[in-house]
Amino acid sequence: MEIVYPKNIKWTKQRKAVYRILHETTEPLTATQIFAALQKEEIENLALSTVYRILTTFEEQKLVNRSAFMGEETSRYELNRGEHTHYAVCLDCHKRVPLEHCPFGHLNLERETEGFTITAHKLELYGYCTKCQKKHE
Amino acid sequence: MEIVYPKNIKWTKQRKAVYRILHETTEPLTATQIFAALQKEEIENLALSTVYRILTTFEEQKLVNRSAFMGEETSRYELNRGEHTHYAVCLDCHKRVPLEHCPFGHLNLERETEGFTITAHKLELYGYCTKCQKKHE
DNA sequence: TTTGCAAATGCAAATCATTTGCATCTGGAA
DNA sequence: TTCCAGATGCAAATGATTTGCATTTGCAAA
Numbered sequence: 001m002e003i004v005y006p007k008n009i010k011w012t013k014q015r016k017a018v019y020r021i022l023h024e025t026t027e028p029l030t031a032t033q034i035f036a037a038l039q040k041e042e043i044e045n046l047a048l049s050t051v052y053r054i055l056t057t058f059e060e061q062k063l064v065n066r067s068a069f070m071g072e073e074t075s076r077y078e079l080n081r082g083e084h085t086h087y088a089v090c091l092d093c094h095k096r097v098p099l100e101h102c103p104f105g106h107l108n109l110e111r112e113t114e115g116f117t118i119t120a121h122k123l124e125l126y127g128y129c130t131k132c133q134k135k136h137e
Numbered sequence: 138m139e140i141v142y143p144k145n146i147k148w149t150k151q152r153k154a155v156y157r158i159l160h161e162t163t164e165p166l167t168a169t170q171i172f173a174a175l176q177k178e179e180i181e182n183l184a185l186s187t188v189y190r191i192l193t194t195f196e197e198q199k200l201v202n203r204s205a206f207m208g209e210e211t212s213r214y215e216l217n218r219g220e221h222t223h224y225a226v227c228l229d230c231h232k233r234v235p236l237e238h239c240p241f242g243h244l245n246l247e248r249e250t251e252g253f254t255i256t257a258h259k260l261e262l263y264g265y266c267t268k269c270q271k272k273h274e
Numbered sequence: 275t276t277t278g279c280a281a282a283t284g285c286a287a288a289t290c291a292t293t294t295g296c297a298t299c300t301g302g303a304a
Numbered sequence: 305t306t307c308c309a310g311a312t313g314c315a316a317a318t319g320a321t322t323t324g325c326a327t328t329t330g331c332a333a334a
Contacts, residue, residue: 010300010301010302010309010310010311011301011302012300012301012310012311012312013300013301014311014312015311030291031291031292032290032291045312045313045314046312046313047312047313047314048291048292049292049293049294049312049313049314049315050311050312050313052291052292052293053293053311053312054311056293057311068205070257070259071203073210073212073290073291073320073321074290074291075210075291075292088250088251088253088255090253097250097251097253099250113225113234113236113262113264114225114234114266114267115266115267115270116225116227116234116262116264116265116266116267117264117265117270118225118262118263118264119263119264119265121260121261121262121263122207122259122260122261122263123258123259123260123261124258124259124260125250125253125255125257125258126255126256126257126258126259127250127253127254127255127256127257128253128254128256129251129252129253130251130252130253133252133254147280147281147282147329147330147331148330148331149281149282149283149329149330150329150330151282151283152282167320168320168321169319169320182283182284182285183283183284184283184284184285185320185321186283186284186285186286186321186322186323187282187283187284189320189321189322190282190283190322191282193322194282210291210292210319210320211319211320212320212321
């Protein structure tokens with residue numbers, strides 16, 4: 001399937017490569033993981049700092065979302081595929097299950113938040129999937 | 138008001154000092170902020186690495202909660218005061234308003250999460266408080 | 275109250291993620 | 305095809321956090 005690159009930025013071969021790696025996975029990846037994946041490939045002389053700069057640009061362009069797992073210090077990036085998605089993350093095997101519905105869709109928190117205009121929220125559920133749950137019984 | 142130290146760990150003067158700083162504030166502080174606050178005080182020869190080790194110990198003992206603001210890379214620590222609290226954070230002035238009720242208290246996500254046993258969740262609301270909202274109009 | 279030692283600390287150096295300065299290279303508009 | 309603002313490679317800087325090791329210190333047991 002042909003990848004269609006969004007406009008507005010210069011599509012260098014490094015940017016295309018980073019975009020492709022993100023396009024091929026459903027997991028949020030760290031800069032280092034992306035860098036490692038590209039080193040195994042055709043890309044020669046790619047610098048890790050370039051990957052960081054590309055990811056920063058992608059984030060500014062809203063092409064990717066940046067996040068971090070609980071307890072992890074490293075940033076992770078995933079393609080912004082448009083859908084507004086939350087996940088349940090297994091603390092053991094790191095399996096991620098997307099939630100069909102945003103648990104916030106219907107909440108009106110205006111009174112609670114003293115008039116805040118809420119523009120974003122971050123929600124992550126952590127726990128154990130059925131498989132890992134059993135493993136520990 | 139006298140601070141009562143939880144048991145189970147050795148209460149050195151450094152640990153008491155870090156605990157007191159956290160006790161005196163309602164904001165989540167970085168290790169560096171705590172270190173700086175203590176340098177202004179009676180504590181001589183305190184090492185930043187000690188602050189980190191103390192905070193790690195406190196976290197293991199569930200005395201503090203570790204978190205990070207959106208877009209910030211640095212960890213922040215706040216005393217675990219028992220209440221389960223979420224906040225709305227102003228992206229401009231960083232004012233934080235605690236939510237009276239956990240928006241999750243009543244949600245049953247079992248079907249959505251494919252049987253996950255949810256043990257923790259992270260929720261942060263971001264936006265602009267009324268004051269900052271006006272400033273930008 | 276004193277003693278003994280496992281655990282805690284200070285200091286300096288190491289690590290790890292991320293950023294930056296600068297010389298060179300390259301998409302893509304003209 | 306030309307040209308240049310913006311992108312990249314490389315190496316060094318930065319900032320948060322961790323670690324090795326010699327020394328110090330709570331606190332449990334005597």
